[in-house]
Amino acid sequence: MTIQQRKDHLVMVGKFLGQFKDSGIVKDASIPNNDEFFLRFEEEIDRAIHYNGWFTRENVLFAVEEWSKALTEENLESWTSPYNFTRDNVKTVGIVMAGNIPMVGFHDFISVLLSGHRVLVKQSSNDQRLLPVIADYLKSLDSGYEEFISFTEGRMLNFDAVIATGSNNTSRYFEYYFAKKPSIIRKNRNSVAILTGKETNEQLQALGMDIFRYFGLGCRNVSKLYVPHGYNFDQFYKAIEPWSKLLDHAKYANNYDYNKAVYLMSEFKFLDNGFLILRESTDFGSPIATLFYETYRSKEELNTILANKKDDLQCIVSHNFISEEIPYGKTQYPQLWDYADKVDTLDFLQKL
Missing domain, CATH: 3.40.605.10 (Aldehyde Dehydrogenase; Chain A, domain 1)
Structure with a gap:
């Protein structure tokens, strides 16, 4: 053959x-x-x-x-x-x-x-x-x-x-x-998105696909946001409102309720729109119905952070911020040559 x-x-x-x-x-x-x-x-x-x-x-x-x-x-x-x-x-x-x-x-x-x-x-x-x-x-x-x-x-x-x-x-x-x-x-591995505060409503709506498709269970799902210091999440929350339908799914709703209860009992500070919790954290892998975020003060500072964490990252979603970025809304549409963990599978198989 x-x-x-x-x-x-x-x-x-x-x-x-x-x-x-x-x-x-x-x-x-x-x-x-x-x-x-x-x-x-x-x-x-x-x-x-x-x-x-x-x-x-x-x-x-x-x-x-x-x-x-x-x-x-x-x-x-x-x-x-x-x-x-x-x-x-x-x-x-x-x-x-x-x-x-x-x-x-x-x-x-x-x-x-x-x-x-x-x-x-x-x-x-x-x-x-x-x-x-x-x-x-x-x-x-x-x-x-x-x-x-x-x-x-x-x-x-x-x-x-x-x-x-x-x-x-x-x-x-x-x-x-x-x-x-x-x-x-x-x-x-986890995926992150970078926001600058200049995103359009359409870009933030597209980001919802990166976050919520497959309930966030994939390595290409955005599990963390990097936002500028003092970022206002109101526009982001309004843009992703169509995904509130996820609460109709019992397993997602149970995870949302559980994580919210844990954060309340632990007295963690968090933001909540009724179906997605935002919590500040330096970690990458956020629980279901939770999205971590971290603030940055300059592009140079964030580029250094991302370079140091490159082995933990699958996708970086942004717009004209870094090289090798993925546009908002596109993480769930990989090409055949977009290899997991950036390891060339065909090259590995060719050399056997």
Whole structure:
């Protein structure tokens, strides 16, 4: 199987996924093997939602639709063109997946397949419904995937390299357990946004997507704001008011109530608009329904802080403030070449 064939297969996967949108699920009769897989995938979406209380229909279909948009011939060509995957030294690459947001391990999955290696997947129990259907769909397109895709629920065995994603605590276990294998080990990272006080209402509304999509559970979700000394949060709170709908979700509402009670009992100072708590802190990883903030007095001071904390940061959202910034509202729309932790996965796989 050539890399061009693998890219063509992923383009077809993108078209298959494109049938499932939050605006409506519509079957496309022109997609190969659709009679076998359309209803099955739709049922697994329902099962994923019922199994994981954080996986709402809106969020699951948002993730699926964004992947359908990413898997185009143009995107795949742009992503893979700098690499050479024509060698014959096929390896088995184990992937230990996280389960914080829907399909969070899919990028690693397609990276291994595109590189021509075999993939051994250990899914998180929180997100184990959708990927097996996509794997079977690929096998229906080409039976050669039968020997290139496998799943395990127990201990991973017989692999040559590993990509593992987890918390700072689990990463220490990964580093010990996989010490003798080539590896990418991902730890906790968070995303921040920089405000200057000159933002438009549209920019602040867009920032709401960066904060609240997936309830803030992703590493690309903004969990902290940097604001100028003396910043007035009134405009920010007004702009994000449409996200008050999150209180209709019981798990989010319970977290909001719990964290607010803890802060009150601990006599912490905080701001509150009825669905999002703002608390000043030097930490990055804020709890659900809470957003940390920290003040700065100059651009130079903040640039120094961010440079010292670069290994803790996934995305920095701002407007004409720093290099490599992400515009407001765009953290949840990464390109295929926007690597987690800025570690080039395809380069790692190419060198195995």
